[in-house]
Amino acid sequence: MLTQDHSLQAMSGLIRESGNEVRFKRHDYLVRRGGRADSIFLLQDGWAARYSRMADGRQHISHFYLPGDLCDLSWLVAAQASQAVIALTPVRAVAITRDLVEQRLGSDPAFAQGVAVDALWRLEAQTAWMVTLGRRPAAERLAQLVCELYLRSEQRGKTVDGECAFPLSQQHLADYTGMSAVHVCRTLRWMRGVELLELRRRRLRIPDLALLASTCGYPIVDDMKTESAEPRTGSSRVYA
Amino acid sequence: MLTQDHSLQAMSGLIRESGNEVRFKRHDYLVRRGGRADSIFLLQDGWAARYSRMADGRQHISHFYLPGDLCDLSWLVAAQASQAVIALTPVRAVAITRDLVEQRLGSDPAFAQGVAVDALWRLEAQTAWMVTLGRRPAAERLAQLVCELYLRSEQRGKTVDGECAFPLSQQHLADYTGMSAVHVCRTLRWMRGVELLELRRRRLRIPDLALLASTCGYPIVDDMKTESAEPRTGSSRVYA
DNA sequence: CGGAGGCTTGATAGACTTCAAGGGTCGTGG
DNA sequence: CCACGACCCTTGAAGTCTATCAAGCCTCCG
Numbered sequence: 001m002l003t004q005d006h007s008l009q010a011m012s013g014l015i016r017e018s019g020n021e022v023r024f025k026r027h028d029y030l031v032r033r034g035g036r037a038d039s040i041f042l043l044q045d046g047w048a049a050r051y052s053r054m055a056d057g058r059q060h061i062s063h064f065y066l067p068g069d070l071c072d073l074s075w076l077v078a079a080q081a082s083q084a085v086i087a088l089t090p091v092r093a094v095a096i097t098r099d100l101v102e103q104r105l106g107s108d109p110a111f112a113q114g115v116a117v118d119a120l121w122r123l124e125a126q127t128a129w130m131v132t133l134g135r136r137p138a139a140e141r142l143a144q145l146v147c148e149l150y151l152r153s154e155q156r157g158k159t160v161d162g163e164c165a166f167p168l169s170q171q172h173l174a175d176y177t178g179m180s181a182v183h184v185c186r187t188l189r190w191m192r193g194v195e196l197l198e199l200r201r202r203r204l205r206i207p208d209l210a211l212l213a214s215t216c217g218y219p220i221v222d223d224m225k226t227e228s229a230e231p232r233t234g235s236s237r238v239y240a
Numbered sequence: 241m242l243t244q245d246h247s248l249q250a251m252s253g254l255i256r257e258s259g260n261e262v263r264f265k266r267h268d269y270l271v272r273r274g275g276r277a278d279s280i281f282l283l284q285d286g287w288a289a290r291y292s293r294m295a296d297g298r299q300h301i302s303h304f305y306l307p308g309d310l311c312d313l314s315w316l317v318a319a320q321a322s323q324a325v326i327a328l329t330p331v332r333a334v335a336i337t338r339d340l341v342e343q344r345l346g347s348d349p350a351f352a353q354g355v356a357v358d359a360l361w362r363l364e365a366q367t368a369w370m371v372t373l374g375r376r377p378a379a380e381r382l383a384q385l386v387c388e389l390y391l392r393s394e395q396r397g398k399t400v401d402g403e404c405a406f407p408l409s410q411q412h413l414a415d416y417t418g419m420s421a422v423h424v425c426r427t428l429r430w431m432r433g434v435e436l437l438e439l440r441r442r443r444l445r446i447p448d449l450a451l452l453a454s455t456c457g458y459p460i461v462d463d464m465k466t467e468s469a470e471p472r473t474g475s476s477r478v479y480a
Numbered sequence: 481c482g483g484a485g486g487c488t489t490g491a492t493a494g495a496c497t498t499c500a501a502g503g504g505t506c507g508t509g510g
Numbered sequence: 511c512c513a514c515g516a517c518c519c520t521t522g523a524a525g526t527c528t529a530t531c532a533a534g535c536c537t538c539c540g
Contacts, residue, residue, distance in 0.1 A: 050367075052371045054375065062370050062371060074364055105353050108349060113352045116353075116356035117316075117317050120359045122363055123363050127290075127322070130366065133418065134415075135418060176374075178373065178374030179497090180496070180497050180498075182521090183496055186521085409487090410486075421486090422489090422528090422529075425487065425489085426488090
């Protein structure tokens with residue numbers, strides 16, 4: 001199997017050889033839209049966000065970077081960054097120059113495979129989020145986002161006693177889930193009320209992760225079992 | 241520069257050596273959710289769609305495959321397909337066995353790089369669509385989708401006299417844009433009214449592509465020019 | 481010619497947004 | 511240490527966009 005952290009393993013050699021540490025303050029750009037990124041970063045501490053901003057002021061965040069994440073391999077293929085990336089907290093990272101990565105990409109099959117596998121996994125994750133964005137109501141979007149951020153924190157060993165750091169404002173949540181900040185506020189209030197989560201002082205606590213995942217959750221139907229689902233008119237049509 | 245059709249070029253050798261033609265009828269599965277794909281397909285003729293179906297019957301389409309597209313490299317990294325892919329029309333394709341692709345991926349750096357570059361480009365395109373899904377109103381979503389499908393058809397030489405084949409039902413459009421079929425109908429009526437497009441009999445005509453692209457369009461603000469935008473309260477906040 | 485799927489339209493309902501105002505928290509400078 | 515300002519969170523009221531429900535018609539294909 002081509003596992004998910006291939007590219008990190010592949011990258012770790014490069015980091016040891018030639019990475020050098022960099023720091024960003026909160027609100028610093030890791031890259032600006034239209035700018036050229038000369039380095040790829042491996043985040044050690046702190047969070048960052050990738051976002052677009054539209055002419056009328058609306059914004060959409062397309063990715064949150066947590067410690068352990070690479071930021072961002074997509075800079076390899078575009079002459080200019082299509083979206084800005086900004087530090088949400090103070091960030092400490094290891095930088096690897098783009099030239100080195102490109103050179104290695106063309107010569108080392110294991111490395112190139114690692115990058116390919118990483119990109120394909122991110123594509124899978126992002127596809128799942130598109131489904132949520134397109135078809136799920138507010139509470140489920142928030143629940144899914146919170147779940148995923150918590151699990152990613154846990155995976156990197158950043159949780160203690162069912163708690164993790166959570167430096168996002170309600171505006172950030174709104175801009176990722178495609179909601180208004182006001183509606184995020186109201187939805188979170190409801191979620192706190194039924195004890196799905198606690199969220200205070202930039203810290204997140206999830207009393208019952210399984211509950212959060214299932215209540216506001218993922219059930220996706222297998223095609224095999226199509227007949228058993230309760231059909232609805234309109235968008236319930238099955239293509240097959 | 242790492243250009244966008246790297247992986248197709250890389251793949252073409254494999255196809256000549258060992259690809260064999262396959263055909264699917266309309267409504268056939270190219271892969272089922274949870275199924276294992278033993279081949280990667282290069283579509284020659286016909287359209288396909290990748291979608292999820294939820295317990296209550298709602299559906300979301302996450303990708304349309306057109307002639308010239310690979311379907312789907314993401315099958316390499318997952319033991320089981322996370323989403324089904326179904327033929328929207330009769331499909332003719334060239335199949336390459338998964339084993340061959342995997343083997344080549346691990347041994348041929350140019351090939352692995354091609355796959356990586358292709359995946360990273362798809363990630364970029366999908367990110368742009370997420371922004372639309374999250375923050376743009378119905379008409380703009382439809383306009384953008386139609387534009388992109390038309391341009392992809394044109395790129396593959398499938399347009400004649402400003403027309404191209406368009407085998408999607410309004411339900412398909414709804415399931416991709418996250419709308420209801422009824423609302424797609426009404427929005428299309430308006431777009432026809434202002435002559436942004438014509439859509440009849442499974443054919444699409446765009447009288448003025450630039451108009452469609454600009455009217456219902458993309459303007460994304462550069463961070464550099466942040467000050468010049470008209471700010472709004474709420475989600476208008478700039479992070480920097 | 482019949483039937484199924486797709487398109488269209490109107491009426492009603494619901495989810496979410498926008499606008500507006502007030503209060504809390506935290507860091508900073510006097 | 512306190513005061514101030516910036517930012518964030520919260521709540522209510524009103525409005526908009528989009529979904530849902532339901533019915534009728536059209537088109538295509540067997």
